[in-house]
Amino acid sequence: MTRNVLISGAGVAGLAAAFWLDRAGYDVTLVERSGEFRRGGQAVDIRGVALDVMQAMGLLDDARALRTQLKGMSMLDADGNEIHRTEERTYSAGRLDSTDIEIFRDDLCELLMNALSAKVEFLYGDSIRAIHSREDSVSVAFESGVDRSFDLLIGADGIYSNVRKQVFDDEAASVFPLGVVLALFSTPNFIALDDWQIGHRVADVGYIIYPSRDKRELRIGAGFAAPEPPLSRNDVDAQKRVVSESCAHLKGEFPRFIDAMKTTDQFYYNELAQIHMPAWSKRGVVLIGDAAHCASPFSGQGxxxxxxxxxxxxxxxxxxxxxxxxxxxxxxxxxxxYVDLNQALVDPERQGPVPDEQLDAAKNGIDLTDLLGEAIGTRSSAN
Structure with a gap:
């Protein structure tokens, strides 16, 4: 039986897989390129059947306690003037009367991490240099110079998955660009925004802004048409420059956000795409999460x-x-x-939110009844 598992990527997908396999008694190792647990990041959503999964993990109440507490949103024009407000929904969370949970990514990852046993091994500041997959084992050479063998390798390392690039054929044919950049960054909350979201969308440029749970920071997402040619994924200075140029026409408080962006170390830039693959596994390697089937942040379902x-x-x-x-x-x-339903939610031309009926069908588009009634493991997963 497969018992020795390496998971590449310590985000939501990797930590969730580690939780279940740890509980089942597997020996689990997580390798993460970042040197330490990453703080910051956008608010994410747990919806539909994913709430049942969190309940099965015993973490649903904890997740609800960590949810964002936004009470509504205002839409602004390019000069920063309010043109519409609602207390029924926000762009990031959807309907506020829903049982779904909006939670910051780092809060969710920390919740999942704290639910792992001390037996789970973390390799921070390292990544996989080479993979040799056989029918019964996977040999991995790490950038640190260490070579190890595992029964199974799980690629949970995001849309630009290193595992996918190394193991699966025709990488370029798997990535379907959406022609849009999403930049995410954090700034001090110098406008004292409290439990409220502000947003803007005209033509190819839009943003959403909302406070962190402690209200000390603002989490900002700015979207605009992708530049040609694409920027290097490692050139942060060029990425910040393109964000500044693309948002230069925005007035009101937004120039202050751009100035703060220039010095923040909590900055993420991605040219959005979906991942479509004919198979998510090959010999002893399998992909999960965005590495296998990214639907993009436009879906709200990643x-x-x-x-x-x-x-x-x-x-x-x-x-x-x-x-x-x-x-x-x-x-x-x-x-x-289930993946197909959720990828179909994405329409970059749509000006408003995903229609509620379409989102409801997608978020509940898989039957987990038999799995939810089948316990994995009996050992406590607590540290």
Whole structure:
């Protein structure tokens, strides 16, 4: 039976997979390129069946306690003047009368991490240099110079997955650009924004701004048409310059946000894309989360897909024992229709939110009844 597992990426998908496999008694190692646990990041959503997964983890009440407490949003014009307000929904969370949870990414990751046992091994500040996958094992050479062997490698390392690039064929054919950049950054809350979101969207430029849970910071997302040619993913100075230029026409308080962006170390820039692959597994390697099927932040469903995918994969591995091919097939067969529904939510031309009926169908678009009634492991997962 597969018992020694390496997970590449300590984001939501990787930590959720580690939770379930740790609980099932697997030896779990997580490798993460960042040198330490990353703070900051945008608010993410746990919706529909993903709430059932959090309940099965025993973490739903904790997640609800950490949810954002936004009470509504204002839409502004390019000069920073309010043109519309609502207390019914926000762009980031959707309807505020929903049972869904909006939570900051770092709060969710910390919650998942704290639910792991002390047995889980973390390798921070390292990454995978080479992968040699066989039918019964996977040999991994790390950038640190260490070589190790695992029964299974799970790629949970995001849309530009290092694991996917190394193992799966025709990488370029898997990435479908959406023609839009999303820049995320944090600034001090110098406008004293409290439990409220502000946003703007005209033509190809838009933003949303909301406070952190302690109200000390603002979390800002700015979107605009992707530049040609694309920028290097490692050239942060060029990325910040493009954000400044693309948002130069925005007035009101926004120039202050751009000035603060120039010195923040909490900055993320991504040219949005979806991932479409004919298969998510190859020999002893399997992909989950954005690495396998990114729907993009426009869907609002990436976190739910990650949580559900990790849950489904873990059950498939436990049910099928040493037959990894059967486990991977069971995982893909159950997940693909759900993924398709959620990827179909994305329309970069849409000016408003996803229609509620379409989102409701997508967020509940998988039946987990049999898995939710089947406990994984009996050992406590607490540290």
């Amino acid at each position: 976190t739910s897909l990650a949580l559900v995918g990790a849950f489904v994969l873990a059950h498939a591995l436990v049910r099928n024992g040493s037959d990894r091919a059967a486990a991977f097939a069971a995982y893909e067969n159950r997940m693909r229709p």
